[in-house]
Amino acid sequence: MSTVEDWTTHDTTAPAHEPLVIDDQDNQTFRVHRSAMTSAEVHRAEVERVFGHSWxxxxxxxxxxxxxxxxxxxxxxxxxxxxxxxxxxxxxxxxxxxxxxxxxxxxxxxxxxxxxxxxxxxxxxxxxxxxxxxxxxxxxxxxxxxxxxxxxxxxxxxxxxxxxxxxxxxxVVDLPTWLAGAKEYIDLVVDGCGGSVEIIKGTNEYSFDANYKLLIENSADGYHAASTHDTYFKYLVSIGTDLQGGVIGQAVKLGNGHAVIEYSAPWGRPVAKWEPLFGEDAKVEIDRIRAELTERYGAERAHKMCEVNRNLIIYPNLIINDIMAVTVRTMFSPAPNRVDVTAWELAPTDEVPSLRERRLDSFLTFLGPGGFATPDDVEALESCQTGFSSGGVEWNDISRGMGRGPMANDEQQMREFWRRWQQQMGDAADLGGAR
Known part of the structure; x- marks a missing residue:
């Protein structure tokens, strides 16, 4: 096991004879060794074993x-x-x-x-x-x-x-097999945009000092929202959004490391859920879109498209957040303690200008580079990466929800990612010097 001296560097030593992920079903505990986010040897193996053999x-x-x-x-x-x-x-x-x-x-x-x-x-x-x-x-x-x-x-x-x-x-297996249950949620995103989508020109690119897997976790983490993004919720209240009822939903395993949290939430959705931020003149258009989706797909499926938010992890490094905007985001760590992020906004093809403006505003308000969420998340994840160098603690705990149903603010979605990651990575003893 690593010593205190080992923890004073950013290259945390991996355990010599244990896997980097401990999935103890009997005791309902799930742990990830912090060297998965800090070790140069783990990172080199990850580039070859995970990114070299994944879609x-x-x-x-x-x-x-x-x-x-x-x-x-x-x-x-x-x-x-x-x-x-x-x-x-x-x-x-x-x-x-x-x-x-x-x-x-x-x-x-x-x-x-x-x-x-x-x-x-x-x-x-x-x-x-x-x-x-x-x-x-x-x-x-x-x-x-x-x-x-x-x-x-x-x-x-x-x-x-x-x-x-x-x-x-x-x-590698064919793409449909690889995507497994994630296909259903991609379908919801595309069909909710009328069946034809496009990436809006322009990208949101940024880098910060953390491992990409921390951002994977964060992108589908309902547990941190209330504390980390408190300012955003206060902003919603200030513009008249009713926050009663909170966030209610579940985590769903989709196979091959993919997972999603799907949940109802108080904020609006450009698909077809109005909120005060959109303005009174948007209600008629939103009602029209909702009626068209209901006629095309039926009431139950249209409800999922219009009312239900989705934070989708597609292993190993794609996130599709279908929330107050539809954001497509990839991330990669060129070094263990650095991540490069690229994000795009997805929208219906040939969307009318007023709807496109509302969609982009929703994206920038929360997920944009100066939005309510992104700076908060960057600060939190850099804090984690810095904290790893403190020493004294070797393992992250990702056990939340193992003893109950998979709620949206539990961690089942993260465990699914890590289980697949462990399958591809193998034991630390086989990392060519990670010990």
């Missing part, structure tokens, strides 16, 4: 609607880009590396291009990844195999309801 969210098909449209992304530390093929019309995902000497071939965050030219030696590739141009090709006496030198595609690419995922492992 990872790349982007949304709506971001590349036309042939040649592209977006550049960092996928678990690897530069890639997604582009709509001019011939196939498929969404292609390529390793962002020239097959000549390795330089980036896509050097802009987004745009449209028929050709991607490496600035180093001017080799050029089309939107299907095919090598098209090589200066002074006569210099290759044996010729060039243009097919072999095409851009490398990420091993597996697939999409569900417009959400594009990729995996570096060619042998």
């Amino acid at each position: 990872l969210y790349v982007g949304h098909e709506s971001e590349v609607p036309k042939p040649g449209d592209f977006v550049r992304r960092n996928l678990a530390g690897r530069p890639i880009f997604m582009v709509r093929g001019a011939k196939s019309r498929d969404v292609n995902v390529f390793h962002n590396s020239c097959t000549h000497r390795g330089a980036l071939v896509c050097r802009q965050d987004s745009g449209n291009s028929k050709v991607f030219q490496c600035f180093y030696h001017a080799w050029s590739f089309d939107s299907e990844g095919k090598l098209k141009g090589v200066p002074d090709r006569e210099g290759y006496s044996n010729g060039l195999d243009f097919d072999r030198l095409s851009l490398a595609k990420v091993a597996r690419v697939d999409s569900y309801r417009g959400f594009v995922f990729a995996c570096f492992d060619a042998d």
Whole structure:
């Protein structure tokens, strides 16, 4: 076991002969060793074992609607880009590396291009990844195999309801199998937006000093809301929102590390739940949307879309928060005590301007970079990461709710993430020096 001296660094020592996650069903306790958030060896193993063999969210098909449209992304530390093929019309995902000497071939965050030219030696590739141009090709006496030198595609690419995922492992299970029960909740999000959605242009990108898994936990943690976001609730009261009844809901296991908390809450939802923040003139339009959803999907399903909030964890690093706005958020730790976050806002395609304005305002008010929630959460998670270096305590406790039904402010959703994480990571004794 680690000593007090071990805890004075940010590289907490992992237990030598125990798993990093202890799931004791008999005693209804669940613990996670803090080295999972601090150890450099654990982090290196995690990049290979978790992110190297999991389906990872790349982007949304709506971001590349036309042939040649592209977006550049960092996928678990690897530069890639997604582009709509001019011939196939498929969404292609390529390793962002020239097959000549390795330089980036896509050097802009987004745009449209028929050709991607490496600035180093001017080799050029089309939107299907095919090598098209090589200066002074006569210099290759044996010729060039243009097919072999095409851009490398990420091993597996697939999409569900417009959400594009990729995996570096060619042998991974198919995407629908991987998503398991999460598909039902993606359906609720998309159908609640009328069946056709788009990512609104622009991203919310930020970094802070904590491990990404702390933000995974936080993103679906109903327990912290009342204390950490007290200012937001006071704000709601000040604009006339009735907070009586509070937050009522449950946590649901969805398989393969995915989980969700679904709950009713006093705040409004741009889908079709009015609140004073939206203004009186919005009531008619919201009633119209609710009526259309009820007619299309029936009263029970429409109620879920309009009234029920969802904080969805899609393992290992995608969060879809369908709350007072629909936010799609990914996170990755380039180092154990650092996390890079990218968030987008999802909305119905061709939404009328007044509704879009209300949706964006809801997003920025709570989840935006200067909103009520994000600064609070950053402060809380950086405080946790700093506290890990204090010493004296080796394990985080995530047992809340094991002895009762899975309420929305319990921790079952976090336990599902950690159980899958432990399966992929194995014991600490097998981490190549983590001890």
